[in-house]
Structure formats: C-alpha cells, structure tokens
Amino acid sequence: MKIFQASYGLDTDTGKSLLAKVLSLFQLFQVMEFSQEPFSYLTYPAKPDVGDDDNSARVINADAKKFTYAPTSGSGTQRAYSFEYWIDAAYLADLKIGAITNEGLRRQLQNEQLRLFVKLASDVLYDMMNGDGAAPHILGLKTFIKDTADETGQTSVFGFTQAQLFSSLVQVSMTLDLNNVVQLRKFDELLTRVLAEMAGSPTLVMNSLVFARMTQIAKVLNMYGTTLSDFGKPIDMYGNYKMVPVPLKYLPNTETDGENTDLNSIFVIDYDEATGVRYATNTGFAFQDFDVVSETPSGKTRADFVGNLKCEDIKQIRRLSRIKL
Numbered sequence: 181m182k183i184f185q186a187s188y189g190l191d192t193d194t195g196k197s198l199l200a201k202v203l204s205l206f207q208l209f210q211v212m213e214f215s216q217e218p219f220s221y222l223t224y225p226a227k228p229d230v231g232d233d234d235n236s237a238r239v240i241n242a243d244a245k246k247f248t249y250a251p252t253s254g255s256g257t258q259r260a261y262s263f264e265y266w267i268d269a270a271y272l273a274d275l276k277i278g279a280i281t282n283e284g285l286r287r288q289l290q291n292e293q294l295r296l297f298v299k300l301a302s303d304v305l306y307d308m309m310n311g312d313g314a315a316p317h318i319l320g321l322k323t324f325i326k327d328t329a330d331e332t333g334q335t336s337v338f339g340f341t342q343a344q345l346f347s348s349l350v351q352v353s354m355t356l357d358l359n360n361v362v363q364l365r366k367f368d369e370l371l372t373r374v375l376a377e378m379a380g381s382p383t384l385v386m387n388s389l390v391f392a393r394m395t396q397i398a399k400v401l402n403m404y405g406t407t408l409s410d411f412g413k414p415i416d417m418y419g420n421y422k423m424v425p426v427p428l429k430y431l432p433n434t435e436t437d438g439e440n441t442d443l444n445s446i447f448v449i450d451y452d453e454a455t456g457v458r459y460a461t462n463t464g465f466a467f468q469d470f471d472v473v474s475e476t477p478s479g480k481t482r483a484d485f486v487g488n489l490k491c492e493d494i495k496q497i498r499r500l501s502r503i504k505l
Contacts, residue, residue, distance in 0.1 A: 181453050182410055186214040187464030194290060195467045198483075201294060202301040202465075203411055208308075208424050209301070210409040211383050213451040215490065217460035223254040225339040226493040254339030258460060259311075259318045261304050261485045263296045265289075267470070289470065289481070297467070297483050304485045308459075309430045313337070319489045321385075321447050325349055327435060327501040344494045350374055353437070355504040356393050364397050374498050375421065380450035382496070383422040389433055390444045391425035393505050394418060437502050444503045450496040457497050461487030 183199070184190060190199045203210055238244055267289070274280045304318065313319035319337065324345070326334055331346035354367050375382060386394065398404035398418045405417035416423045435443040450456040466484040491497060 181214050181216070183209050183212065183214060183464055185464075186216060186461050187466065189467035189469070190465060192467075192469060194293065194469050197290075198294060198297040198467060199465065201298060203413070205298065206301060206305050206426070207409075207413070207415070208305065208385060208426055210411050210413060211415070211422060211424055211451060213453045213456065213458040214461050214464060214487070215453050215458045217258070217462060217490070219258050219462055219486070221256050221258070221460045221488075221490065223256060223338040223490060223492050225252060225254060225344075225491075226495070227252065252339045254337065256319070256338065256460060256488050256490060257315070258462065258486045258488045259307070259316050261300055262482065263300055264480050264482045265292060265296055266480045293469075293481055293483075297465075300483050300485060301465070304487075305426065306430050308489070309426065318487070321449075321489075321497075321499070322431075322445070324489060324491070325497065325499040327351070327445070327499070338491060340491075340494055348494050348498050350498055350500045351437075351502045352500050353502045356397060358393070358396055358400065361400065364400060367397070368401055368403070371418075371500070374448060374500065377495070378448065378450060378498065379493070379496055380452055380456055381421070382448045382450045382498075383424055384418060385424050385426065385447040385449055387428050387431035387433060387444060388425045389428060389505060390446060390503065391416075391423060394423055394446075398423075433505070435501065440504060442504065443501070444505065446500040446503060448498040448500065452496070455493060455496070457489075457491045459487045460490040461485075463487070 187199070189195050236245060307318040307320055309320050310322055311317035311320035312323050324337065325348045327349065328334060328346065331342040334342040334345040336342055336345070350370070352367065352370065354363060356367060357363060384394070395404060395416055403419045406414050407417055407422065409415050431445070433442050433444045435445060437443060451458060463484055463486045468482040470481050
C-alpha cells in the first residue's frame, strides 16, 4: 500500500497539506510500498536458488530428488519517530484580550506543524538510507547491503545469509562521463543485465547528483521518458524503469573504494507490498491535530512515524556501488 493508505489522521485539511508537502519534497515516498505489520514482525526469506548439483532429471522408475521442509525465518522491530507541539495557556490568553485573532493563531500554528512534520519525514528518510538498524534507528539501505570486499563484511539480517546479501552488491567501478559514450554504453549494458536478473518492475533510487547525470545519459542513449506516480506527479524514466532522486543530504557522494572518496551508489529496488521491498508499519505517518474548543486551537498536536525495512527476497534489491561522476 501507499503511504497515505498506511497512515492515520492525514485525511483532514491540515493532514492533507502536510502529506502533500512531504511528497513534493521527498519524491521517494510516492513510490515506496508499505505493509501493515505488528510492531515486532517476522520475515520468511526466500532461500537461494537450487544449485546445479541438485538436478531434477531422473531415470524412469528412479526416485525423485528429495527435499525436506526446513523453514527459515527472521524478524524485525519497528522504530518510532515523533514530535509533539504544545500551546501554552499564556499564548491562548492573547485571544482573550484581542492581541491576536483565531485565524492569525491558526496560521502560525499550521506553519509550525508543517515545519515539524517535514523534519519528522526528513529524519525517517535519512535513516531509510543510512540508519544502522540499532534502536532507535531504521535499518538503512546502505547498512542492509554494505559495500564490502567480500561476504564476510555483510551483516546477516531478516534470515538472509552473508552470502545472499553480498550477492546483491554490484561494484560498478566506472566513471559516468558524458564525453565517453562507449563507457556510458558499457554502464547501460551492466544496468540492463542487473535489471534482467531481477523480478518485478524495479525503481532506480539515487542522490540528486547521480540523478542529474542519469537523466542526461538516458537522453544521450535515447532512453529518457516520463510517467506519472500513483499520486499523479511526473516521474523520470530510464527506459521502462522509474528514476527517483533523494537530496544529497540523504545519499551523499562520499562513498569510497579505498582510493576515491567521492563515489556514489544506485539502489535498484522492486517495491511491492506483498513480496518485494517495503516498510513494515503499524501507523505509517500518524497525525493528531489540535483540539478546537470554541473555535480556538488548544492542547497539543503530534506527528509520528513507526516502521522499519522489510525484505524477504534478496533478488528484489541491488546496490550498484562505486559510481564516479
């Protein structure tokens, strides 16, 4: 489900305006998928493909290759992000003496609600990219699939082995120079291979610097297009695949290969509520507006997000690392 379907309290005029602002600032929330899950949730990771040694061919009348049911599971715990905003009675007293109007007070409060809601969403998005997974932070994509020399550098999570997680890492080690069309075609070939080996319809997630370069590459290679998100907003396309930028703050170009320190990653993600990459949540964004007593806002307003990364098929996410511009 989409973020507005998983959220509470955003169906009011104020709530709708808050969500609209977040969706315009952080486009990735338009394409992410969310699933309603309990606070502590289970994962049932897909096992690796059956190896070539376990061939299904058999001689007539011979026994079939036998497999024994042995389920594997993992788990996760959602993380909480919250803000509260109170009105002190001293400020409400200004209404009584006519120092401020109800409308003027509401306008000021709504501006502050927007400021805090955007910060909440910003904190959530930052950890979706960078969080170490330890409480109180969401498990970020860069931690889920680390840019490591071998599988021993990966950290098992959700029931996936280190080898499975390492299999989702593709170290590109290329410079995407618009003056080198041959190199751009090699990169396109690599990206095409990665996409062909994935299920579903993946989205390319990258920082704003890489996004700017990828739009130009798409135009050079006649791959550029646009489509509309489920929210009716335009999204850029690389061939048949969506390209979604996040601001540089959330995916800085500071990755390293031990020599360069200005490298980037593209995350290729198949978002799907049922089987793909999604965020387990029991609230989505939850918003509680001020109570209104005799036309006057009073008490407190509160914004929350509770959730965490969930993935059960490692084939539905890839990290293309060590990309230089």
